[in-house]
Amino acid sequence: MSRVLVVTGGARGIGAAVALRAAQDGWAVAVNYRASADRAEEVVRQIRDRGGVAVAVQADTSREDEVVRMFDEVERKLGLLGGLVNNAGVVGQPGPVQQIDGPRLREVLDVNVVGYFLCAREAVRRLEGRSGAIVNVSSRLASLGGAGEQVHYAATKAAIDTLTLGLSGEVAPRGIRVNCVRPGIIATEIHAARPADVLANVEKAIPLRRIGRPEEVAEAVVWLLSDKASYITGALLDVGGGR
Incomplete structure (x- = not known):
């Protein structure tokens, strides 16, 4: 029976890449999405076409x-x-x-912090008595600060780093590992929309x-989920090209 993995925000970008890569390692993947049903179903289709198991869950x-x-x-669907x-x-x-006004700030906090806590809580409850792994996707901005444009976003990611450190110590005796990957600037839709000259300066x-x-x-991410990382918990792994 395949191991079951939930990937939140799995319809695009890093989440979609994680879902596809995890399926290659034998995970049965639940591709979570909020609004992008078509894109989530496309990720599921790609996984199934390659012989994997996946469902889209809104x-x-x-x-x-x-x-x-x-x-x-x-x-119910995967086990x-x-x-x-x-x-x-x-x-x-x-x-x-x-x-930054209140509604904008609350949206970022609710999704990036409250959402992570709620999902981690449910995962821990369901992994009780069994081994398992949680990987939080944070950002290099948690350490860099995001001054000028993204302080609010960076602050939420710093909270996720702390969640990783605290929760990892809390649940390690129960055989649950909790780690964090902190991407730098990645070629997702957010950055693809930037002008070419701006991207050139970013690369420099x-x-x-x-x-x-x-x-x-x-x-x-998938390495941290795997048994190859069986003695790693509470780690903050930077994937930022040295920045």
Whole structure:
């Protein structure tokens, strides 16, 4: 029987790359999405075409009732949970702190922090008595700060780093590992929309002199889920090209 993995925000970008890569390792993957049903079903189709097992599951991870429903649905359709990749997130409208209003701030906090906590809670509850792994997707901005445009986003990712450290110590005696991957600038839709000259300047600031690919982040995530990382918990793994 395949191990069952929930990937939140699995319809696009890093989440989709993680879902596809995890399926290659034999995980049965639940591809979570909030609104992008067609894209989630496309990821599921690709996994199935390659001989894997996958389902698409809709849920707004910032809502407690929907998170509980999602995990119940996954276990009904695929079996007992084996792992979670907390990836669903929003960047929010960029801008300096003095321009961030309450609704914009709450959206970023609700999805990026509350959602991660709720999903981690449900995963821990369902992994009780069995070994399993949780990988949180944070950001290098948790350490860099995001001054000028993304302080609010960076602050939510710093919270996820702390969640990783605290939860890993809490559940390690129960055989549950919790780690974190912190991507740098990755070639997702957010960055693809930037002008070419801006991207060129960004690349110059990265020691490896290029923007990363979602598949490179996925390799790190899936490795941390695997038995090859069996003695690793509470780790914050940077995937940022040296930046």
